[in-house]
Amino acid sequence: MPTRTKPHPHDDAPDTADAFRRLAALPPGTARNALKDEIVQAWLPMADRLAGRFRSRGEAFEDLRQVAALGLVKAVDRYDPDMGNAFESYAVPTITGEIKRHFRDHMWTLHVPRRVQELRNKVRVAAQDLSNTTSGRRPTVAEIAERAHLSEEEVRNGQEALESFSALSLDAELPGSDDGYSLNDALGAPDPALDTVVDREAVKDRIAALPERERAILYMRFFGDMTQSSIAQQLGISQMHVSRLISRSCGRVRDEVLGDGGGDT
Known part of the structure; x- marks a missing residue:
């Protein structure tokens, strides 16, 4: 050169x-x-x-x-x-x-729109500048807004973005926790009862359309928790016949539900 x-x-x-x-x-x-x-x-x-x-x-x-x-x-x-x-x-x-x-x-761990990222930078710079003039306290939203020529709502959005650059691990211990309680421990889990609700609503109309005797048998077996022998004795029929009626009724209901996706027939 x-x-x-x-x-x-x-x-x-x-x-x-x-x-x-x-x-x-x-x-x-x-x-x-x-x-x-x-x-x-x-x-x-x-x-x-x-x-x-x-x-x-x-x-x-x-x-x-x-x-x-x-x-x-x-x-x-x-x-x-x-x-x-x-x-x-x-x-x-x-x-x-x-x-x-x-x-x-x-x-960025979380996707943040460019406009919000720019707000973040303006808020960060304004807060740093004001920290030298606010006597040891954190500058207020109004002070940052005036310094950065932004609205207070824009400042709040920028402050939220300051916390979005990286994500907190689910295994991180929660602030103030002394027993190792992590964020993952505070998260909910799928409720298996929801599937039961969906299934019950799907078969309700089909069961109501069954003959009265078959409805009674299903009620005694699945809601009354009666054995097939007890049902047979109460109705005066054979246990084998009870078993066939339960299988036939359940098969009919299942076929109707699966056949039209759970809609009305």
Whole structure:
């Protein structure tokens, strides 16, 4: 790279102005790709510094470096030296935007609309700014709204989004619990009685349509908990006949329910 001739905001920033002018004049091909790679390598330390600003946010630093490098490549591809701006002033927001997009698209455990994510960022920045002026207390919703130029409802939505970046494990112990009681212990479970209700409603009309004697036998067997022998003795018929009537009645009801999906015949 040529010796730097103009001062840069960072002492170690390379002077690539001439390289960018040569890059703009080269047609697509091996020579252009090689020069572009040379420029990218020269600016990689800056991309790494920008990635370092996002440490401790739940993403591995090496992954952040890769995202920042991708943003740097995009900046090199899109930069136009004829616009008169220094490459660094164009590359920094491009790389930073790429990293923020990575967090927005890949790091949220819960899906949060972009508008709400932007509210979250505005609320977070305003709250941080106000924390230095509110004498040790948390800033109020009204104060944050005034600082961020948002409505109080928007501030509340942003505050809720602050809690949505990551999800709490179901095995996490509940706050204030001393006996290991976890969130999973507080969740409900399917009620098996619901299936019974559905089945009962499905067969009710079919049972009502059975002959009176068959209805009586089913009632004594399944609701009165009587044995087939007791039913046979009470009705004056054989136990075998009771068994056949129960099987026939249950089969008829089942066929009718399954035949039309539980609707009326």
